[in-house]
Amino acid sequence: MEREFWENAWDENNIGFHMSETNQFLKYTFDEGIVCDIKTALIPLCGKSLDLLYLREMGIEVFGVEIATKAVEQFFEENSLDFEIEEKGNYKIYKTSGITIFCGDFFSLKRDDLPKIDFIYDRASNVALPPQMRESYYDQIRNLSSDNTQMLLLTAHSEEEDQFGPPFSISKEEIEMAYKEKAKEFKLLHEQKKKVTSKRLIKAGLKSRIMVAHYLKF
Numbered sequence: 001m002e003r004e005f006w007e008n009a010w011d012e013n014n015i016g017f018h019m020s021e022t023n024q025f026l027k028y029t030f031d032e033g034i035v036c037d038i039k040t041a042l043i044p045l046c047g048k049s050l051d052l053l054y055l056r057e058m059g060i061e062v063f064g065v066e067i068a069t070k071a072v073e074q075f076f077e078e079n080s081l082d083f084e085i086e087e088k089g090n091y092k093i094y095k096t097s098g099i100t101i102f103c104g105d106f107f108s109l110k111r112d113d114l115p116k117i118d119f120i121y122d123r124a125s126n127v128a129l130p131p132q133m134r135e136s137y138y139d140q141i142r143n144l145s146s147d148n149t150q151m152l153l154l155t156a157h158s159e160e161e162d163q164f165g166p167p168f169s170i171s172k173e174e175i176e177m178a179y180k181e182k183a184k185e186f187k188l189l190h191e192q193k194k195k196v197t198s199k200r201l202i203k204a205g206l207k208s209r210i211m212v213a214h215y216l217k218f
């Protein structure tokens, strides 16, 4: 899925993945102290997620990365946030108190562009990428993490393997291969069968997928 695909999706308001409230599982992991002692967070492929605001409310300095300018502009406009823009390398960097969004390609982000990241939150990011892009995505996540970086990873997979997407089906084996060896802690937190809501998946004839949550500490 290249830049143009996502820019078109945003231009046509084809953004069924966007949630109009904070992700309940993110909230649960903070309420239960599963994720703790966090000062900085990174949301790769952040869209205009309200979870950026939730993490800021938790007193965390939040960094998002999003390729579609429209998504970033809508985030600031819809949440009535003042912002400043700085141009740096391949990015337009949008900043408001507690939130910085790098508008550009996640794969170009360098470790030096960010402070030490305590928490990576992946909701609908990994699953947005086709198989041929995911190996580079895992490399990039591993590169941007440091000792003790925690991660909440929310994915989904089909009971019978399918190649439809985005959102793509990501097997638990793929997640283990990507992260288990590097992680000090690797926990499967939750699994639940749910009806699919993506129009693309419904059209492809899928009825349900298993939603999966992993907690990791690198």
Ligand SMILES: C[S@@+](CC[C@H](N)C(=O)[O-])C[C@H]1O[C@@H](n2cnc3c(N)ncnc32)[C@H](O)[C@@H]1O
Binding pocket: 001, 006, 007, 017, 018, 019, 044, 045, 046, 047, 048, 049, 065, 066, 067, 068, 071, 104, 105, 106, 107, 123, 124, 125, 128, 166
């Ligand atoms: C499925 S959406 C999920 C957005 C967000 N995580 C959420 O939960 O609402 C994937 C987002 O990633 C963005 N995106 C896709 N490829 C990207 C890339 N290479 N770099 C940065 N953003 C990208 C898309 O524009 C889209 O907003």
